[in-house]
Amino acid sequence: MRVEFNEDMKEIFEEFMAEADEILETLDQELVELEDNPEDKELLNKIFRGMHTLKGGAGFLGLTSVIDLAHKIETIFDKLRNDEIKLDSNKMDIILEGIDALKNSIYSLKEQNEIPDIEEISDLLKKLDTILNQENPEPSSNSTQEATKKEAKEENEEPKDSDIEIIFNEDVDPKIQEIIKKYPNKNFKEILDEIILLPPDERDMDLIEKIDKLIAEGKDVKDLIKEIKKAQPKEEVKPQQSEKKESQKQIQKSSKKLVKHNKKEENETIRVDINRVEVLMNLVGELVLDRNRIIKLSSTVSNTDKESEKIEELNEAIEGMSRSVSDLQEAVMKLRMQPVKRIFSKFPRIVRDLARKLGKNIKLEMEGEDTEIDRSILNKLEDPLIHLVRNSIDHGIEPPEIRKAFGKDPEGKIKLSALQEGDRIIISIEDDGKGLDTEIIKNKAIQKGLITPEQAENMDDKDIYELIFLPGFSTAQKVSDLSGRGVGMDVVASAVNSLRGSIEVDSQKGKGTKITMKLPLTVAIIRTLMVGSNERVFAIPIFSVSEIIQYDSTSIKDVGHYKSLMLRDEVFLLFDLNELFDLKTKEEPKFIIIVNVGEKNIAIAVNELYGEEEIVIKPLGKLLSDVKGIAGATITGDGRVVLILDINSLISDKKSKLSQTI
Amino acid sequence: MEILGLKEQSGNYTKNEERVISFKLNSEIIGIDIKKIVKITKEIDITPVPKTKEYILGVINLRGNIIPVVDLKGILNLENENVNNENFILVIDSEVGHVGLVVDKILGANTIDPDEIQPAPINSIGIDSKFVTGVVVAKDIETDTKNLLILLDIDKLFMDKDEEKDSIDQR
Numbered sequence: 001m002r003v004e005f006n007e008d009m010k011e012i013f014e015e016f017m018a019e020a021d022e023i024l025e026t027l028d029q030e031l032v033e034l035e036d037n038p039e040d041k042e043l044l045n046k047i048f049r050g051m052h053t054l055k056g057g058a059g060f061l062g063l064t065s066v067i068d069l070a071h072k073i074e075t076i077f078d079k080l081r082n083d084e085i086k087l088d089s090n091k092m093d094i095i096l097e098g099i100d101a102l103k104n105s106i107y108s109l110k111e112q113n114e115i116p117d118i119e120e121i122s123d124l125l126k127k128l129d130t131i132l133n134q135e136n137p138e139p140s141s142n143s144t145q146e147a148t149k150k151e152a153k154e155e156n157e158e159p160k161d162s163d164i165e166i167i168f169n170e171d172v173d174p175k176i177q178e179i180i181k182k183y184p185n186k187n188f189k190e191i192l193d194e195i196i197l198l199p200p201d202e203r204d205m206d207l208i209e210k211i212d213k214l215i216a217e218g219k220d221v222k223d224l225i226k227e228i229k230k231a232q233p234k235e236e237v238k239p240q241q242s243e244k245k246e247s248q249k250q251i252q253k254s255s256k257k258l259v260k261h262n263k264k265e266e267n268e269t270i271r272v273d274i275n276r277v278e279v280l281m282n283l284v285g286e287l288v289l290d291r292n293r294i295i296k297l298s299s300t301v302s303n304t305d306k307e308s309e310k311i312e313e314l315n316e317a318i319e320g321m322s323r324s325v326s327d328l329q330e331a332v333m334k335l336r337m338q339p340v341k342r343i344f345s346k347f348p349r350i351v352r353d354l355a356r357k358l359g360k361n362i363k364l365e366m367e368g369e370d371t372e373i374d375r376s377i378l379n380k381l382e383d384p385l386i387h388l389v390r391n392s393i394d395h396g397i398e399p400p401e402i403r404k405a406f407g408k409d410p411e412g413k414i415k416l417s418a419l420q421e422g423d424r425i426i427i428s429i430e431d432d433g434k435g436l437d438t439e440i441i442k443n444k445a446i447q448k449g450l451i452t453p454e455q456a457e458n459m460d461d462k463d464i465y466e467l468i469f470l471p472g473f474s475t476a477q478k479v480s481d482l483s484g485r486g487v488g489m490d491v492v493a494s495a496v497n498s499l500r501g502s503i504e505v506d507s508q509k510g511k512g513t514k515i516t517m518k519l520p521l522t523v524a525i526i527r528t529l530m531v532g533s534n535e536r537v538f539a540i541p542i543f544s545v546s547e548i549i550q551y552d553s554t555s556i557k558d559v560g561h562y563k564s565l566m567l568r569d570e571v572f573l574l575f576d577l578n579e580l581f582d583l584k585t586k587e588e589p590k591f592i593i594i595v596n597v598g599e600k601n602i603a604i605a606v607n608e609l610y611g612e613e614e615i616v617i618k619p620l621g622k623l624l625s626d627v628k629g630i631a632g633a634t635i636t637g638d639g640r641v642v643l644i645l646d647i648n649s650l651i652s653d654k655k656s657k658l659s660q661t662i
Numbered sequence: 663m664e665i666l667g668l669k670e671q672s673g674n675y676t677k678n679e680e681r682v683i684s685f686k687l688n689s690e691i692i693g694i695d696i697k698k699i700v701k702i703t704k705e706i707d708i709t710p711v712p713k714t715k716e717y718i719l720g721v722i723n724l725r726g727n728i729i730p731v732v733d734l735k736g737i738l739n740l741e742n743e744n745v746n747n748e749n750f751i752l753v754i755d756s757e758v759g760h761v762g763l764v765v766d767k768i769l770g771a772n773t774i775d776p777d778e779i780q781p782a783p784i785n786s787i788g789i790d791s792k793f794v795t796g797v798v799v800a801k802d803i804e805t806d807t808k809n810l811l812i813l814l815d816i817d818k819l820f821m822d823k824d825e826e827k828d829s830i831d832q833r
Contacts, residue, residue: 581712581713582713618727620728620730621728621761623718623730623761624714641707641721643709
């Protein structure tokens with residue numbers, strides 16, 4: 001069914017989509033958590049509310065199949081939270097199927113403005129109905145019961161103000177005291193709303209002003225209240241024990257509610273279109289570059305004209321501005337940061353489904369979910385992470401019988417963790433499965449022609465592990481439909497590299513495998529080393545530069561197809577930058593830069609060094625998006641375009657070309 | 663009347679009109695829909711990008727944005743017969759974002775009647791007909807000569823990745 005909205009509805013539609021995304025995003029994790037604690041009322045309530053919100057929004061927009069699905073699931077959760085039915089994994093499968101259908105509907109709505117027709121989901125709706133009917137022989141009586149329960153609940157939540165006595169701080173205006181008593185459990189903003197809604201002659205403008213002033217001072221109801229007391233002293237209500245308990249409960253509830261309100265206000269958020277943040281980010285980027293340019297200029301001016309007082313003043317002003325710009329840069333950067341929770345929350349479901357499918361017993365542990373990382377990095381990280389986790393489940397963790405035979409806990413463990421280390425985010429996936437077998441990897445690589453048997457001889461474990469990141473490598477004996485179609489690890493590696501990150505494997509046969517990714521905190525601004533070659537200027541990201549030395553032809557040897565550099569006791573592969581770009585070298589290079597590529601260091605010879613510069617990365621555009629070896633470009637202070645090198649892809653491209661010619 | 667700093671070449675105003683920017687490629691006169699044109703500039707400093715196809719000349723800085731620049735003759739498989747080498751860059755808005763096209767000489771803005779567009783004569787103009795929307799006879803008021811204006815289909819020339827393989831990469 002195609003859905004179309006006019007301009008007015010479009011806004012509502014977009015609001016709905018954002019809300020739906022939010023609800024669905026956390027849903028999977030909640031559902032899996034729920035399977036472990038099927039009685040968790042808070043979780044049940046949360047899912048119920050989410051479905052309810054979804055249904056409401058869909059209802060307003062007339063999205064019939066979404067309404068039906070959300071309604072069915074909502075009803076199921078209503079019964080679950082009222083203990084009318086019990087959750088088991090079969091029911092869970094059906095519920096998950098329903099949720100998936102709901103997700104797909106929302107997804108296709110977003111992408112193609114289409115939702116499934118009612119006929120398409122009718123089978124699923126019937127399936128969901130079976131849950132409702134199973135342990136529910138008398139649906140009619142149940143629903144009335146439900147209704148009364150609901151009503152009772154609502155009544156509970158609305159405590160009578162006569163039961164409560166509020167003791168105010170001493171300096172509180174009596175008028176304000178009165179109004180707070182009149183509207184208990186409301187904060188000032190809500191009270192203000194109430195007053196404004198009154199007919200004009202009952203509206204107390206004086207009071208509005210007073211409350212306004214208090215709000216402006218950052219005060220709320222709770223700041224004026226010393227204590228909330230039950231109206232009647234305990235001793236007097238002895239005969240009405242039950243009632244007393246009830247009202248006590250109510251007071252607790254009401255004070256809880258107050259606390260809740262306050263919390264909500266502290267975390268007040270607004271939704272902002274990501275494009276606006278992007279624009280802001282770009283502007284700040286330009287500002288940073290301008291600042292750097294001004295600082296450079298002022299230092300040259302200061303050198304030529306030391307006497308002038310004005311120069312000193314100028315320098316002070318620049319210093320102040322410089323600080324503000326740095327703060328601004330950081331603040332804007334933070335706008336784009338999101339907790340990794342956003343993608344981590346998908347994994348409980350993925351692990352559960354896959355483990356069930358493969359008959360494995362797997363426990364997922366997650367750590368550091370609140371670690372924040374740039375949104376665009378996070379988005380690009382999702383697929384590689386899913387792939388790695390699938391790999392662990394599929395190839396890493398053994399079936400329970402085999403684990404038992406090896407004396408391991410039949411339940412396998414996968415640990416997903418994130419942490420910040422300096423300006424890098426480290427995300428790792430660790431399993432306690434069978435580990436990587438270096439012999440199998442070696443043989444496979446030789447068989448696939450990725451390495452020669454002689455090369456294999458000289459490789460240490462780390463080198464061997466790195467082979468799994470080569471294109472066209474897959475250790476799985478048979479191709480399963482979960483992971484391992486011969487593509488995979490190389491795609492993961494290139495995704496991480498394209499984010500200017502690195503990936504490492506550590507493994508112990510029989511004990512498990514740990515894959516660690518190190519990623520930059522942010523993508524937009526990086527420090528680079530400007531180098532020159534054949535009169536062209538290129539930027540190398542500083543984080544991959546480990547050392548710079550003078551070019552000395554005596555320490556360079558030709559070894560077959562490669563050149564190598566002897567430095568201290570180490571041997572590095574050496575390439576001329578021109579050679580990497582298939583350009584002719586005009587003159588002998590003057591410098592050698594040692595760069596980090598994955599876990600190895602490689603030497604690159606260049607003609608010129610221009611020093612360090614902070615730059616803003618700009619994309620080359622779609623037309624040039626698949627150019628190898630270039631991560632993007634930047635515009636320098638004088639308006640020139642400088643290309644940023646992607647050392648990883650540059651080297652791997654060169655290597656694959658060399659191996660072809662061998 | 664001047665549009666984008668260029669002189670208007672046809673005064674006839676009909677409701678059913680389209681405007682194109684016309685320019686020279688060797689001896690051919692080519693037109694591109696004016697709605698696709700973002701900016702016309704004299705050839706500025708192009709930073710070459712290594713490891714790209716030959717027709718990609720590099721990137722330029724256009725108001726703080728990086729724009730790839732292609733040699734239009736190269737992409738259309740035409741020889742370069744222009745000797746004076748004073749080129750212009752025509753920045754267009756395509757499906758793959760803004761792209762700069764290097765052309766020989768900008769002639770001006772023409773108003774054409776879509777009803778007069780005729781299908782391109784196959785193989786007679788040296789440009790693959792799948793990149794051509796059609797041809798139209800344009801009158802140059804100053805010299806009072808009639809010229810064949812070839813209308814280029816920018817969307818076919820610069821398609822998004824997947825489809826692009828069928829057009830550009832094939833050759």
